[in-house]
Amino acid sequence: MIKLKSPEEIELMRISAQIVSKTLGVIASEIKPGVTTLHLDKIAEEHIRDLGAIPGFLGMYDFPNTLCISPNAQVVHGIPNDTPLENGDILSVDCGALINNFYGDHAYTFEVGDIAPETKKLLQVTKESLYVGIREFKVGNRVGDVGYAIQKYCEDHGYGVVRELVGHGLGKTMHEDPQMPNYGKRGRGKKFKEGLVVAIEPMINLGTHKIQQLRDGWTILTQDRQPSAHFEHDIAIVDGKPQLLSTFDYVYEALGITSTEEDEFRK
Ligand code: MG
Ligand code: MG
Numbered sequence: 368m369i370k371l372k373s374p375e376e377i378e379l380m381r382i383s384a385q386i387v388s389k390t391l392g393v394i395a396s397e398i399k400p401g402v403t404t405l406h407l408d409k410i411a412e413e414h415i416r417d418l419g420a421i422p423g424f425l426g427m428y429d430f431p432n433t434l435c436i437s438p439n440a441q442v443v444h445g446i447p448n449d450t451p452l453e454n455g456d457i458l459s460v461d462c463g464a465l466i467n468n469f470y471g472d473h474a475y476t477f478e479v480g481d482i483a484p485e486t487k488k489l490l491q492v493t494k495e496s497l498y499v500g501i502r503e504f505k506v507g508n509r510v511g512d513v514g515y516a517i518q519k520y521c522e523d524h525g526y527g528v529v530r531e532l533v534g535h536g537l538g539k540t541m542h543e544d545p546q547m548p549n550y551g552k553r554g555r556g557k558k559f560k561e562g563l564v565v566a567i568e569p570m571i572n573l574g575t576h577k578i579q580q581l582r583d584g585w586t587i588l589t590q591d592r593q594p595s596a597h598f599e600h601d602i603a604i605v606d607g608k609p610q611l612l613s614t615f616d617y618v619y620e621a622l623g624i625t626s627t628e629e630d631e632f633r634k
Pocket of ligand 1: 472473
């Protein structure tokens with residue numbers, strides 16, 4: 368069942384989304400060769416609790432940590448560990464937080480030092496595809512319009528679009544209806560209405576779209592072991608149009624990047 372949010376609830380969800388956004392900003396300035404993903408996880412947990420929120424993933428379905436951290440060929444759901452990062456790695460970091468009974472859910476794929484040009488391009492195109500999808504998230508459109516736009520954009524670049532994992536409605540639970548696949552057909556699926564809040568999150572592979580799961584029961588990785596990228600925003604439909612609740616502003620501030628990519632979706 369889809370639960371549409373009131374304007375007041377959307378403002379509460381903006382607080383949740385801002386907390387995960389700020390947390391990724393803190394993580395951004397810590398990522399460098401030699402650092403472990405467990406270190407990043409500890410910093411994220413402290414930061415979320417300092418802001419008065421609760422880590423959203425910790426304990427959910429028995430997940431053991433605050434962040435899902437998925438390097439290189441790992442797609443999502445990687446478990447933080449004590450292996451130091453190396454120059455040339457990429458690192459998908461997914462962060463959830465709960466405050467005022469609402470969840471935020473936000474992900475960014477970071478570069479560790481200098482990465483291969485083809486991997487850099489994968490990150491760029493995956494992030495662009497997120498905004499291509501968000502642009503279709505408006506009153507009158509349907510779930511399939513978002514999925515179609517993301518799939519077309521990524522497949523036109525020769526990339527693999529993961530099928531088994533999808534975006535989702537967001538609210539008082541982390542995963543609400545509707546599911547938001549990163550593939551689909553135009554004009555198909557549930558129609559979007561005012562007050563709908565979703566997480567859109569393309570998971571895009573350099574090679575095959577096919578994935579495998581490690582025996583830890585969590586980690587998803589590409590079948591061909593080529594890199595995978597993941598970017599995720601929380602978005603509400605306000606006045607018929609997509610409005611970002613999360614932001615990469617804090618990440619960009621930490622990394623010294625200027626960007627106008629979010630401007631058309633700001634409040
Ligand atoms: Mg997420
Ligand atoms: Mg999500």
